[in-house]
Amino acid sequence: MMTNELQYLSILPELILTIFGMLIMVLDPLMADRASRKPMGWLAFVGTLAALGATFYQGTHPVAGTAFFGMVRTDAFSIFFHVVVIVIAALAILSSLDYLETQGIRSGEYYGLILLGTVGMGLLSSAMELVMLFIALEISSISTYILAGYRRRVAASAESSIKYFLLGSFATAFFLYGVALIYGATGSTNITAISQALHNNHISSLTYLALVLMFVGMGFKVAVTPFHVWTPDVYEGAPAPVVALMSTGPKAAAFALMLRVLFGSFGELSQWWLPLIWISAALSMTIGNVGALLQNNVKRMLAYSSIAHAGYLLVAFAAGQDMGIAAAIFYTATYAAMNVGAFAVVSHFASRGERYVSIDDYAGLGRRSPVLAITLTIFMLSLIGIPLTGGFFAKFYVFSAALKSNLVWLTIIGLVNSAIAAYYYLRLIVVMYMKEGDDSVTLVPVPVATAAALLIAAGLTIYLGVMPGGVLGYALLGAQDLMR
Amino acid sequence: MADNQLAPYLPILMQLLIAAGIGTGMIVLSAILGQRKYSRMKMQAYECGMTPTGDAQHRFSVKFYLVAMLFILFDVEAIFLIPWAVVYRDLLKIPGAGLFGFWEMMVYIGIVLVGFFYVWKKGVLDWNTPELSEGPNE
Amino acid sequence: MDQNLHLWLIPLLPLLGALINGALGRRFSRQAVATVALASTAAAFGMALMVAASFSGLAHVPYVESHGPWIQITGFTVNFTFLLDQLSLVMLLVVTGVGFLIHIYSVGYMADDDGYYRFFAYLNLFMFFMLMLVLANNYLLMFVGWEGVGLASYLLIGFYFLKDSASQAGKKAFIVNRIGDFAFLLGMFMMTKYFGTLDYTSIFSQVLSNPAQFPVETGGAGLLTLIAFCLMIGATGKSAQIPLYVWLPDAMEGPTPVSALIHAATMVTAGIYMVARSNVIFNHAPMALTTVAVIGALTAIFAASIGIVQTDIKRVLAYSTISQLGYMFMACGVAAYSAAIFHLMTHAFFKALLFLSAGSVIHALGGEQDMRHMGGLRKYIPWTFGVMAVGTIAIAGIPPFAGFFSKDEILWKAFSSSSNGWIFWAIGLVTALMTSFYMFRLLFMTFFGERREAANAHDAHASAHGGHSDHGHGTPHESPWVMLTPLVLLAILSTVGGWVGIPHSMGGNNHFEKFLEPVFVHEGGQETEIEGTATWTNKLPPTKETTGEPAEAAHANTSTELLLTGISVAAGLIGLALAWFLYVSRPELPARIAHNLGNLYTTVLNKYYVDEIYQEAVVDPIVEGSTDILWRGVDVGIVDGAVNGAGTSAQAAFGTLRKMQSGNIRSYAGWVALGAALVVGYMVWMGIQ
Secondary structure (H helix, E strand, O other), rough: OOOOOHHHHHHHHHHHHHHHHHHHHHHHHHOOOOOOOHHHHHHHHHHHHHHHHHHHHHHOOOEEEOOOOOOEEHHHHHHHHHHHHHHHHHHHHHHHHHHHHHOOOOOOOOHHHHHHHHHHHHHHHHHHHHHHHHHHHHHHHHHHHHHHHHOOHHHHHHHHHHHHHHHHHHHHHHHHHHHHHHHHHHHHHHHHHHHHHHHHHHOOOHHHHHHHHHHHHHHHHOOOOOOOOHHHHHHHOHHHHHHHHHHOOOHHHHHHHHHHHHHHHHHHHHHHHHHHHHHHHHHHHHHHHHHHHHHOHHHHHHHHHHHHHHHHHHHHHHHHHHHHHHHHHHHHHOOOOOOOHHHHHHHHOOOHHOOOOOOOHOHHHHOOHHHHHHHHHHHHHHHHHOOHHHHHHHHHHHHEEEEHOOOHHHHHHHHHHHHHHHHHHHHHHHHHHHOOOOOOOOOOOOHHHHHHHHHHHHHHHHHHHOHHHHHHHHHHHHHHHHOO | OOOOOOOHHHHHHHHHHHHHHHHHHHHHHHHHHHOOOOOHHOOOOOOOOOOOOOOOOOOOOOOHHHHHHHHHHHHHHHOOHHHHHHHHHHHHOOOOOOOOHHHHHHHHHHHHHHHHHHHHHHHOOOOOOHHHHHHHHH | OOOOOOOOOOHHHHHHHHHHHHHHHHOOHHHHHHHHHHHHHHHHHHHHHHHHHOOOOOOOOEEEEEEEEEEEEOEEEEEEEEEEOHHHHHHHHHHHHHHHHHHHHHHHHHOOOOHHHHHHHHHHHHHHHHHHHHHEEEHHHHHHHHHHHHHHHHHHHHOOOHHHHHHHHHHHHHHHHHHHHHHHHHHHHHHHHOOOOOOOHHOOOHHHHOOOOOOOOOOOOOHHHHHHHHHHHHHHHHHHOOOOOHHHHHHHHHOOOHHHHHHHHOHHHHHHHHHHHHHHHHOOOHHHHHHHHHHHHHHHHHHHHHHHOEEHHHHHHHHHHHHHHHHHHHHHOOOOOHHHHHHHHHHHHHHHHHHHHHHHHHOOOOOOHHHHOOOOHHHHOOOHHHHHHHHHHHHOOOOOOOEEEHHHHHHHHHHHHOOOOOHHHHHHHHHHHHHHHHHHHHHHHOOOOOOOOOOHHHHHHHHOOHHHHHHHHOOOOOHHHHHHHOOOOHHHHHHHHHHHHHHHHOOOHHHHHHHHHHHHHHOOHHHHHHHOHHHOOOOOOOOOOOOOOOHHHHHHHHHHHHHHHHHHHHHHHHHHHHHHHHHHHHOOOHHHHHHHHHHHHHHHHOOHHHHHHHHHHHHHHHHHHHHHHHHHHHHHHHHHHHHHHOOOOOHHHHHHHHHHHHHHHHHHHHHHHHHHHHHHHHHHHHHHH
16 A cells, blocks of 8 residues: 555545646636637646646656556556557647637537546546546546537537537446446456456346447447447537547547456456457448548547447457457547547637538638648658558557457558548548639638647657557557556 | 356346336326226316426526536536545545545645636626626637 | 768658648648748658769668668568659659659649649649558569559549549549559568568568578469569559550649659659569569560550550640550569650650640640640740750650650660560561651641631630639630740750760660669679579670670660660651651641541551450449349349338338338348358258268
8 A cells, every 4th residue: 555645646646637727616706707718728738738748757766556446457557548648638739729719609618528527537547446547538438529519509519518428428338237237247446356256256147238338438438339320410409629529539438448358357258249349340440431431521520430440449348368459548548639630620610610621611721821731741651551650650559459469351451441431531642632623711820839749740640650669569568467 | 158147136127127017007098998088177187286387397597507517517516525534534644644534635625616716706606797698618 | 871861851741841831731831832832842752863963972882771670570561661763763753753843843833723722632642652562672662652653643542523524533543553553562461471572682581581481483373473463463553554545645634744754754654663672572573574575565565655646735645654654564564664664754854844844835825635625726836845855855765855765775675685686676666657747647637737616615724623724715825934944854854864975886875774773783603593594584785794704795775775776766766757648748648648547547546445354344234233233133122121111101101111111130140040040050961071
């Protein structure tokens, strides 16, 4: 048992995020109604930086281990995901600063909600208790439900929020039910205790039911087939920077949860749940990519693309072993970098009232704003999986891990899919560079904060493609910590 | 599911069935056996009281809901104090803990107060703020 | 490591040029842009020459230059490593040399184009990726270059992006190549799995040193056959072979220097290079090797037959390129890798020459590409005519020009490869005849006879080609010297380029093959094993005289070889005569023949309808199928119903749409519930088992 001070260190990033979140909640009502909320945004950004610092502190100092009666565990796995979700939050905040001004939304709570949601996402990767995990899941989900409806005057946004909320609650109910049943079956809600119980004792049929129900809940959160139906509608209606956040942050965290639960608790049954993952991965990739082929709305297209990418990630799950898990961890990071970046471009380009979200609106962007076009091109190329971008390596690892585990057909399905996927990402590039622009689409110069977000995201995407060694090495450490 | 894992739940199932049976049974039986005498008075919406006017699906002000929700929120949060109060003396006895248990609860109350402060300053408790119905953030 | 060659500088220099021009080119003058682009390419070429000069002095060949690890995970490492051996040296010189000449040419050709800096930035970017591809020491690094050249070519094909056909062509090239890449990737994954590495040297030495584990798979398809097949499909994509060749003719939408550099001289040969590089794997997979030969032979004759009837000057050259690549593929398929690389080199010379000359013709005519509207240009542009004639003679295989030696080498190797080799030889011969015919047809239609100017064609084409519109009508004019100089140099190369590989039967010494021998002939019992077990792989090349004494068999074969050479030269001359007869002596005949052939002619003219078949059989089912299922079934209701319905739009539609919308959440929940039911069903099913 650690001393109390050290125990707090293990949730230091969460503490910092909470304090900043509350600070914003206190300060915001004190501001004049008509005042710009940008200072709140910067405050939140500072909060994410501090939390990032705290996470690095955790990584470099000996705080690793469990704390709070085994409720949370700090290890390479949790640190990796903390960095991912906090960076996502920081980038989402940066790209929101001017977006909110453009949309005429004056609200500091927006930033507070991002920070508090990040607390939940962070906890999802470090909590070792199913109940704790459930609470973390709810914290991250509820803040996202609210954020999705932030364009209050727009019906689509409200619809997005309501849909996400109702269906999300429906799915978390499944998860909670699964938690209850696993408690009934093994007498514990602790990840490791469950694993031990399954290893030592007779495995009852309740366990299977619990696993299946939890799978439904988690499958919904990561948006894999057949629990993906909500994604396009919700992404289409929600404010673009919020989509940047929720298509990556809660998703990455939910993947962390899924890794934790499937490999941490139910590793014993991996042969049993493997076919489930297999089918779900194949379906997600196919439905996501084929669906994206037909979209004219960029946000909707990226929504389908995110379903497909969740499918690729599940391929890594199916591969299992250290290498598969490392590939999955690495994929979440890469996907986060490129997708946040893509949505940051969309947020800026959408303009007031998100008028310009159709693919045709991007015509001529290559000449009208080369910088915006080039960054978006980088993200698209990475999403396709062209070498020298992170997307290529992420896919490369996933599929080589899959083949190593003899998942030949899944690999082939995945590769065929990534060949199909080139088509719709390329379409956007073609439109940007090879179509005449329409001057009625107004284009505002890129503000500093957005530019910074784009630069960081593009830099990370390229970095992960050129020098993936370090990050991948840490992902492998995380995978080993998870399996321990 | 070959094993008898679910056997202990059998009484619950039986109780469920009996409850459902009695409920539906009563309705069905009264529908079949009961006598029906219709009169003018009986066919009115209410046998006593006012004659209804207007639409029953009346729109309530959103403030009703806000206040109701806030009530539930603070109510539930306050309930957390009770288990803490029950074990408080034992918390003090943990060696080395000192007033740890006390400060923990103060932090909790602090967070609840931040929420309260927020709600207050946002004017949710003020029944007559006109902007609330319009939304302060446009 | 004996000597540091700084190989990394060679690809980096063009990248630097690309970055400078890409970032700042817009503010540069045209001279400055051209200087940056030329200087970086020239420096790369200079480096390559220096490397070549010091090559014989290297203590260790292959020379390996490591720049640290790239990816390191347990049991799998990929390094940033460059490899220089005889094969990559040849490729290096071809790429930088021809690339440099084409850069010079482009300065003149693109002089009036709006996207001047953009063009050179892309071109330099292409050089960077191509050099990465050639110098890589492992498949992953090669793949980086492989995808990179595809990307650069996509950008360059779509360069005239205002033309819809150009951007469509760019997209088509990219997507068709993705199919090939997919197979290449699959092959790489298999190599990762079974060899634990992607390094050429260590994979090949693993294969060569464990004959027990990796036997020559004559009996049936094994692991190596599978890998070889994957690599082969990858190569068919990049090198435009059946069935993935469809993108190359369309790629002619790009500027002509691009066609010369990317779609004739360098990028499309990447597939050949890859197969030659993987010769160890292919030698162990006779079945794949045979397939390579068959694909190559079929592509060669198929594309040549289409080339006969095309009327667009660049399209004739495009089909000719496909056909010549087929030759190289066939050569690889009979394990005559050095012959393939030899032809790759000479082809780079004469095909770049032909494309650039064609560009010069197009330039002279202000954008006209249809040969039916040319004719009699000999008088106006004598220099272009001269160099183009050299190129045509070279590709037709008439001695002593470069194409003669390399083509003859391939034909002979095909013939002597096995008892059935005469089939390949015969196909190659017919192709040679066709090649000679359509190339001279091109020459005669363009430069001989009367000038046939189309009334309106100029304007249409000129506007399509942007900058050339100011040349207008009037007499065709010779291109400036900045364009002619590279042409003359390439013409010289096309003439003498083949002399490095004069075969023994003609009293030469075949230096080229000997030079490449260390890459393609492996020590140990390997050859005997191949010879003993495989039917398709080569009996040892007749010129393999490492001991200095010619083998007995070689003597006996000399007369056969000379006879075959005579036949193929005759084929070239017949093609020439036929073209002369039909297009100079009796120019009215072709139309009548075409008329009499009727359907056959139409079929060939329409390229055997392959594009249409692909559209019907592959593209439409995917697009329409997904449209029907997803768009109509699921999505329309959601997009149009939900969003519009919730909005304040049309009141009339509101009733029905609201119904859709209110149904939606429920139907979504239904989906989730259905999914849950499915997994629970799975659980029960698994439980029962």
